[in-house]
Amino acid sequence: MRFALAIDLGGTKVAAAIVGEDGTIVARATRPTEAQKGGDWVLNRIKEAALEALETSKLHPAQLVGVGMGTPGVVDSEKGVMLSEAVNIPEWKGRNLKAELERVLGIPTFVENDANAAGLGEFVFGAGKGAKSLVFVAVGTGIGGAVIINGELVHGASFAAGELGHISIDPNGLKCGCGNYGCIELYASGPAIAQRAREFVLAGVDTKLASMCSPEELTAEHVAKAAQEGDFLAQSVLAESGRLLGVALAGIVNLLNPDCIVIGGGVAQAGDWLLEPIRWEVKRRALPDATKALQIVPAALGTNAGVLGAAALVFRSVQG
Amino acid sequence: MRFALAIDLGGTKVAAAIVGEDGTIVARATRPTEAQKGGDWVLNRIKEAALEALETSKLHPAQLVGVGMGTPGVVDSEKGVMLSEAVNIPEWKGRNLKAELERVLGIPTFVENDANAAGLGEFVFGAGKGAKSLVFVAVGTGIGGAVIINGELVHGASFAAGELGHISIDPNGLKCGCGNYGCIELYASGPAIAQRAREFVLAGVDTKLASMCSPEELTAEHVAKAAQEGDFLAQSVLAESGRLLGVALAGIVNLLNPDCIVIGGGVAQAGDWLLEPIRWEVKRRALPDATKALQIVPAALGTNAGVLGAAALVFRSVQG
Numbered sequence: 251m252r253f254a255l256a257i258d259l260g261g262t263k264v265a266a267a268i269v270g271e272d273g274t275i276v277a278r279a280t281r282p283t284e285a286q287k288g289g290d291w292v293l294n295r296i297k298e299a300a301l302e303a304l305e306t307s308k309l310h311p312a313q314l315v316g317v318g319m320g321t322p323g324v325v326d327s328e329k330g331v332m333l334s335e336a337v338n339i340p341e342w343k344g345r346n347l348k349a350e351l352e353r354v355l356g357i358p359t360f361v362e363n364d365a366n367a368a369g370l371g372e373f374v375f376g377a378g379k380g381a382k383s384l385v386f387v388a389v390g391t392g393i394g395g396a397v398i399i400n401g402e403l404v405h406g407a408s409f410a411a412g413e414l415g416h417i418s419i420d421p422n423g424l425k426c427g428c429g430n431y432g433c434i435e436l437y438a439s440g441p442a443i444a445q446r447a448r449e450f451v452l453a454g455v456d457t458k459l460a461s462m463c464s465p466e467e468l469t470a471e472h473v474a475k476a477a478q479e480g481d482f483l484a485q486s487v488l489a490e491s492g493r494l495l496g497v498a499l500a501g502i503v504n505l506l507n508p509d510c511i512v513i514g515g516g517v518a519q520a521g522d523w524l525l526e527p528i529r530w531e532v533k534r535r536a537l538p539d540a541t542k543a544l545q546i547v548p549a550a551l552g553t554n555a556g557v558l559g560a561a562a563l564v565f566r567s568v569q570g
Numbered sequence: 571m572r573f574a575l576a577i578d579l580g581g582t583k584v585a586a587a588i589v590g591e592d593g594t595i596v597a598r599a600t601r602p603t604e605a606q607k608g609g610d611w612v613l614n615r616i617k618e619a620a621l622e623a624l625e626t627s628k629l630h631p632a633q634l635v636g637v638g639m640g641t642p643g644v645v646d647s648e649k650g651v652m653l654s655e656a657v658n659i660p661e662w663k664g665r666n667l668k669a670e671l672e673r674v675l676g677i678p679t680f681v682e683n684d685a686n687a688a689g690l691g692e693f694v695f696g697a698g699k700g701a702k703s704l705v706f707v708a709v710g711t712g713i714g715g716a717v718i719i720n721g722e723l724v725h726g727a728s729f730a731a732g733e734l735g736h737i738s739i740d741p742n743g744l745k746c747g748c749g750n751y752g753c754i755e756l757y758a759s760g761p762a763i764a765q766r767a768r769e770f771v772l773a774g775v776d777t778k779l780a781s782m783c784s785p786e787e788l789t790a791e792h793v794a795k796a797a798q799e800g801d802f803l804a805q806s807v808l809a810e811s812g813r814l815l816g817v818a819l820a821g822i823v824n825l826l827n828p829d830c831i832v833i834g835g836g837v838a839q840a841g842d843w844l845l846e847p848i849r850w851e852v853k854r855r856a857l858p859d860a861t862k863a864l865q866i867v868p869a870a871l872g873t874n875a876g877v878l879g880a881a882a883l884v885f886r887s888v889q890g
Contacts, residue, residue: 324859333859334859382727383724383727397825400722402720404703404719404826404827405827406703406826406828407703407827407828407829407862407863407864408827408862408863409859410824410827410857410860410862411825411826411827411860412825413825413859413860414824414825416824417821417824418739418817418820418821419738419739419740420741421740421817428857429854429855430820430854430855430856497738497741500750501736502825504730504733504734504737505717505732505733505737505825506717506724506726506731507724507725507726507727507729507730507731508727509727534750535738535749535750535751536750537730537733537748539644539653539654540726540730542727542728542730543727543728
């Protein structure tokens, strides 16, 4: 079996894994990112995590076919160059991370935007296995995603595709930091769900959420937990966010007619309290011809999507 | 030079053309569609128009590399099978038009949805020449379109992609015949523009439109003409529709990051009165990373987009 070294670079930690071509994770290691210490520091943390994972795997370096890395930010994945900063390292903008990692690690390296990597992971190893065209939605602090058409990631003309959190569902809606109004991430991201729930708690509505923590500490995780435990208000808040996300996804379905939408990210752990309302609205709003082949499913890989997608990058790019 | 026989099947007429690989139309012929006389009748009209165009061209049939046809409806363009009715011929649903045309015309035939064909025409021969990824928007009686990514038409999992007229810009907006609410075609199609203008005329607002025809007869063409002539109300109605279309397109830009959006269809003849407001909203609402490489341009092929796209289908599919 072929193996790849996979790296998932996040704001808090660097996760490295040795992944088999069948999607088995045979070893892992992590390091804190500590981006405030600069880009070279982070590159060294990546190297350390990579070497530790390799050592744990007991594989010989020659058994690795390549390195895949997912990173936040806009990545020219053909050249491996950052087109924006990543994990708050402004000096990385314009830097060729592929070349730097190849220098440090000594094997062919592939760099991709993290949401694209996670979407590819679900497509190759997870909930989207067997799909032809897939839309991956990562619902977390924001809403990001990836689009895969006929098996290929859609990068767009300037590697900026997949920003589906900034699709507007209301031209006169809430003002978003991005400059647009009514972006779906203002209605269905984790902080948006927490904020909506918080308003009800502060208004004195009778809900389990009131006894779980102070209103300020409330998160989407609390809302999901309360929904699970039968709290009607929490269920309703998730339904509202799910339905609004469904409005945006119905438009994507009419545009791209995918056969699979995978809902991932931390907030997707709310499960059917979020997913069913998404399905309702897509069913109600998208054209019947475009929903015939469509499945809307929860992500299957959890936090492993990043490293598995990074590994998939390698296996599809390196022949053999 | 290679030549193709191109057919643009419409509700009113069948247009046939002999097209060179450089996009030159060397001969044309048309027949009325008369769909009410049934599918076989229409196939015969297609055959007649094709043979007349061929005769006019003075080419030998052996000089044609193939036949391309664009038709309304959902087409399995791999098999050449209609998945819906076309031009109100219910019996065509399920029929293999590719096989039937190959039998009648005797050369390799390629069948495609008409909006996809027109989009491909603009991509290969028209306003989108040289683009990498293109979104074609046909603004007419409805709003349709096509998506081309890395040079390939996006068909979707069930050949239903490209229905961008049914992207909602307002979940609580106008009710659409498709079942959705707030579909952009209810705000920016020809009839929508005419209806908005009509309401002002009926309310007695001072506008040139009042003297052009009776309010019932008002069309988007009148609105475009009045705008051209300096009528402020007509300009404002077009601006409103353009801006709302821009809201939907900004979402598509964030999702797919195309380098070219081509605005075609009859209503696009309103020119910059419609296009500039589209550009304003896309610029204001889409992410800067996604608009870096973007051009929003008017279609260049007019009503020839259909036959030129049908010809392009042939040239890309037949080697040599």
